[in-house]
Amino acid sequence: ATLKISHIRPQGAIVDLELKDFAANVDKATEGDVKVKIFAASALGDYTTVQERISVGAVDMAVQPAATAASRQMQITYFPYVAANWEQAKVAYGPGGAIYEAMKGLYAKQDITMLAAYPVYFGGVALNTDAVSPGNPNVDKGIKVRVPGIKSFQLTSDSLGYISSPIPFSEAFTAVQTGVVDGVIGSGAEGYYASFRDVTKTYIPVNTHFEAWYMLINSETLADMDADDREALIKAAKEFEAKRWERAESDQSDYEQKLAEYGATIVKLSDDELAAAAKKVRAEVWPKILDDIGAEWGQGVLDQIAN
Amino acid sequence: MIEVALMAVAVLVILLTLGVPLPYCFGGGLMVMYFMGDVVMKGNMLWGFQQLGNPVLLAIPLFVLAGTIMSVSGIAASLLRFVNIFVGHLRGGLGVVATISCALIGAISGSGLTGVAAIGPLLIPEMEKQGYPREYATALIANASLLGLLIPPSVTMIVYGWVTDTSILACFLATLGPGLLIMANFSVVNVWLARKFPLKLEDRPKGEEFVAEVTQRGFKATPALLMPVIILGGIYGGIMTPTEAAAVAVIYAIPVGFLIYKGLDWKTFLGAGKEASTSVGAIMVMILFSMILSQMFVLESIPQAIVESIFAITDNKVVLLILINVLLFLVGMVVNDVTAIILIAPLLLPLMEAIGISPVQFAAIMGVNTAMGGVTPPYASILYLGARIGKVKVTKVIRPAMILILTGYLPVVFLTSFWSDLSLYLPRVFGY
Amino acid sequence: MNRFASLLLTGLICLVALGQFVQVITRYVLEVPVMGLEESLLYPTLWLYMLGAVNASRENTHIRANVLEIFLKTPKQHVVLAIVAEVVSLVVGCWLTYWAWRFTKYSWRVWKESPTLYIPTFYVDIALVVGMVLMMIYTAYHLVQHVRSLFDEESQS
Numbered sequence: 043a044t045l046k047i048s049h050i051r052p053q054g055a056i057v058d059l060e061l062k063d064f065a066a067n068v069d070k071a072t073e074g075d076v077k078v079k080i081f082a083a084s085a086l087g088d089y090t091t092v093q094e095r096i097s098v099g100a101v102d103m104a105v106q107p108a109a110t111a112a113s114r115q116m117q118i119t120y121f122p123y124v125a126a127n128w129e130q131a132k133v134a135y136g137p138g139g140a141i142y143e144a145m146k147g148l149y150a151k152q153d154i155t156m157l158a159a160y161p162v163y164f165g166g167v168a169l170n171t172d173a174v175s176p177g178n179p180n181v182d183k184g185i186k187v188r189v190p191g192i193k194s195f196q197l198t199s200d201s202l203g204y205i206s207s208p209i210p211f212s213e214a215f216t217a218v219q220t221g222v223v224d225g226v227i228g229s230g231a232e233g234y235y236a237s238f239r240d241v242t243k244t245y246i247p248v249n250t251h252f253e254a255w256y257m258l259i260n261s262e263t264l265a266d267m268d269a270d271d272r273e274a275l276i277k278a279a280k281e282f283e284a285k286r287w288e289r290a291e292s293d294q295s296d297y298e299q300k301l302a303e304y305g306a307t308i309v310k311l312s313d314d315e316l317a318a319a320a321k322k323v324r325a326e327v328w329p330k331i332l333d334d335i336g337a338e339w340g341q342g343v344l345d346q347i348a349n
Numbered sequence: 350m351i352e353v354a355l356m357a358v359a360v361l362v363i364l365l366t367l368g369v370p371l372p373y374c375f376g377g378g379l380m381v382m383y384f385m386g387d388v389v390m391k392g393n394m395l396w397g398f399q400q401l402g403n404p405v406l407l408a409i410p411l412f413v414l415a416g417t418i419m420s421v422s423g424i425a426a427s428l429l430r431f432v433n434i435f436v437g438h439l440r441g442g443l444g445v446v447a448t449i450s451c452a453l454i455g456a457i458s459g460s461g462l463t464g465v466a467a468i469g470p471l472l473i474p475e476m477e478k479q480g481y482p483r484e485y486a487t488a489l490i491a492n493a494s495l496l497g498l499l500i501p502p503s504v505t506m507i508v509y510g511w512v513t514d515t516s517i518l519a520c521f522l523a524t525l526g527p528g529l530l531i532m533a534n535f536s537v538v539n540v541w542l543a544r545k546f547p548l549k550l551e552d553r554p555k556g557e558e559f560v561a562e563v564t565q566r567g568f569k570a571t572p573a574l575l576m577p578v579i580i581l582g583g584i585y586g587g588i589m590t591p592t593e594a595a596a597v598a599v600i601y602a603i604p605v606g607f608l609i610y611k612g613l614d615w616k617t618f619l620g621a622g623k624e625a626s627t628s629v630g631a632i633m634v635m636i637l638f639s640m641i642l643s644q645m646f647v648l649e650s651i652p653q654a655i656v657e658s659i660f661a662i663t664d665n666k667v668v669l670l671i672l673i674n675v676l677l678f679l680v681g682m683v684v685n686d687v688t689a690i691i692l693i694a695p696l697l698l699p700l701m702e703a704i705g706i707s708p709v710q711f712a713a714i715m716g717v718n719t720a721m722g723g724v725t726p727p728y729a730s731i732l733y734l735g736a737r738i739g740k741v742k743v744t745k746v747i748r749p750a751m752i753l754i755l756t757g758y759l760p761v762v763f764l765t766s767f768w769s770d771l772s773l774y775l776p777r778v779f780g781y
Numbered sequence: 782m783n784r785f786a787s788l789l790l791t792g793l794i795c796l797v798a799l800g801q802f803v804q805v806i807t808r809y810v811l812e813v814p815v816m817g818l819e820e821s822l823l824y825p826t827l828w829l830y831m832l833g834a835v836n837a838s839r840e841n842t843h844i845r846a847n848v849l850e851i852f853l854k855t856p857k858q859h860v861v862l863a864i865v866a867e868v869v870s871l872v873v874g875c876w877l878t879y880w881a882w883r884f885t886k887y888s889w890r891v892w893k894e895s896p897t898l899y900i901p902t903f904y905v906d907i908a909l910v911v912g913m914v915l916m917m918i919y920t921a922y923h924l925v926q927h928v929r930s931l932f933d934e935e936s937q938s
């Protein structure tokens with residue numbers, strides 16, 4: 043069988059190369075029974091559409107962020123400041139972690155099997171101006187930033203003292219260039235380098251959220267595979283996941299480095315400053331999102347991480 | 350699978366020829382893919398309908414409405430009267446004004462549809478009044494509308510920069526030269542063709558009379574002249590995005606049309622709203638099914654298959670460049686512009702670099718070709734929107750459109766491929 | 782009917798324009814952008830697209846590239862061609878409507894919500910099937926008119 047797999051980055055991006063390895067491993071392990079065909083750059087639609095297409099079985103697989111339209115609870119993956127560093131991130135998002143298991147269960151309800159979590163980066167703020175009190179979330183910065191249409195990003199951005207402006211992604215680059223907004227929030231060094239490096243003067247790794255993507259497959263497609271092939275695919279997915287956890291942190295600093303080489307100033311924050319931002323955002327944003335997704339369930343997941 | 354795809358395109362063309370409305374022509378192509386090619390249809394409506402929600406498309410209804418209101422309210426006429434003091438005595442002057450207006454709109458919008466949406470309802474009737482054939486005016490504005498993809502900003506270049514990891518600003522600058530050249534081509538060709546049109550030219554006022562006319566018409570046109578100022582100033586002043594500017598144009602035009610120029614009353618206003626909405630609806634439903642069809646081609650990897658067969662033919666640089674332009678022309682005939690870039694650019698770029706074409710120059714080559722795709726049938730979304738707005742038959746518009754493609758685009762396609770400075774000079778000046 | 786169509790379509794398109802306008806004012810003048818405006822505007826926008834297309838069907842002004850028409854001489858030939866085109870439109874359109882209907886059922890089952898205001902997206906998704914069904918009704922109506930005019934002509938000659 044040939045499995046069509048979608049991802050959201052261009053050809054040659056890290057995830058693309060890792061998926062090529064994955065495809066080769068699957069091919070080898072199944073002795074050519076299962077081919078994985080990669081569709082890069084959202085050629086099959088943006089991640090929200092692709093998740094639905096996987097759910098109905100029109101696309102087989104994807105590695106991408108979670109779309110929350112069909113399940114508010116999936117916003118748990120976007121919770122700001124759930125993790126403060128890579129160790130904590132692995133506890134929450136790594137195999138067996140609280141968010142990992144929660145997401146797996148939520149995907150299952152959409153006829154999607156989550157094969158792996160794919161850590162990408164901690165989010166930050168990219169500005170086309172100089173930073174204003176970047177380490178103090180209590181200062182109103184008077185800086186407008188583009189936020190994606192995801193509630194927790196909008197609230198986080200406000201909480202950090204920025205003026206969040208919802209502008210469609212397709213217009214974001216020009217909006218920053220002409221000054222409709224002064225920067226962007228909701229992505230990390232890698233994402234900003236790919237799409238916004240020409241308009242990034244300052245990058246502040248304030249660790250807004252932990253970006254995790256998920257490797258998904260239509261549950262029926264998986265069930266219909268021959269047992270050996272299925273085992274091989276699941277095993278290859280595990281390897282894909284493990285390899286990513288090893289490299290994610292250094293990839294993140296590589297991209298910060300690349301942004302710096304391209305002319306951006308990287309504003310490193312101290313541990314105290316990061317902790318202050320985390321404290322404020324948790325206090326202001328968490329209750330609102332918890333309300334939306336069911337406080338008891340959401341708090342349960344967060345408590346699990348804390349322990 | 351390529352055979353089925355070709356069959357789908359053949360059926361599409363046959364239905365087109367029979368006079369089936371365009372959305373169903375693409376639907377017919379879909380049926381071929383589904384029944385003969387065994388492609389899943391499940392999830393495709395979902396995909397297509399979500400594509401229609403793309404914010405890039407949202408500027409279209411707003412600009413069409415703004416253009417229609419300007420046309421019926423007398424705003425356009427007073428603007429034209431003012432412009433005519435300077436060009437009214439020149440044969441072909443108004444066509445040049447239309448071309449340059451499209452380029453200006455292109456400088457604020459990133460899509461190829463905006464020019465025809467905004468300038469079409471405004472200038473097609475005026476050009477006809479002056480004696481241009483309606484189908485020619487429509488073809489000219491549709492062709493010039495694609496300057497929106499070449500004069501920055503441009504959606505296609507943003508996507509190209511992203512998929513090929515090239516600086517987006519460098520890509521913007523790369524298409525600017527070819528874009529301006531195409532604009533110049535259209536202007537010259539227009540003046541040449543205008544010799545034969547039965548144009549009613551104005552006498553050029555002289556001396557004091559000229560000054561008096563400028564003052565008088567300029568005064569009357571001031572509220573209308575403020576409109577482009579608000580739009581351009583708003584966007585480049587960092588106040589609004591192009592889509593929002595379209596909305597601001599509408600909100601500004603309504604009271605100005607009702608109260609100052611008085612051409613707008615409830616009846617004409619409702620007529621304009623209905624007219625604009627209907628044009629937009631007709632084009633959107635066509636875009637919906639054409640996008641689903643091109644998505645089916647994507648799922649079946651048709652573009653890759655075509656590219657691979659080209660690789661096999663030759664390694665001569667000149668022949669390869671010509672073949673690649675032919676390929677891009679063919680792709681532009683059936684796939685919408687952004688999809689074409691996502692699929693083709695990463696496939697071709699390694700080959701281009703091997704024969705010494707830089708990613709920035711290739712951005713210009715892809716940019717010019719995909720822009721031209723907007724007016725090449727069977728999938729000629731911009732031309733069709735023009736025909737709908739200009740209220741002319743598609744069959745009539747195709748001939749003048751072909752003349753403009755041959756004289757306006759093709760020489761520039763050729764130059765962009767073989768004269769690297771055309772696309773690389775500006776990026777170099779700015780340090781890319 | 783014509784007045785109703787005008788009012789409805791003008792209302793929708795002005796609503797969309799107004800929404801975008803408010804976006805500018807709140808962001809630039811008041812510096813407190815409205816969250817969720819973007820996603821709410823999707824509802825009138827997609828209804829506008831579909832109902833605009835329905836109106837094109839009603840007025841029979843969809844875009845056509847009628848190449849064959851140029852070669853036909855008699856009015857009767859034109860009517861026959863129009864009938865062929867409408868029949869094809871009906872067949873293809875009904876097939877598309879079937880898939881639009883399946884999409885609607887899917888949307889009903891999954892019951893998605895918009896990202897910040899949690900407005901059910903079903904209310905926008907259903908525009909597709911509603912639009913398609915109305916387009917088919919008008920297409921059938923035009924087909925009947927063409928067939929009638931064909932018979933009228935024959936009875937006259």
Ligand code: NA
Nearest residue numbers: 455458497502
């Ligand atoms: Na442009």
Ligand code: NA
Nearest residue numbers: 681682722728
């Ligand atoms: Na085309």
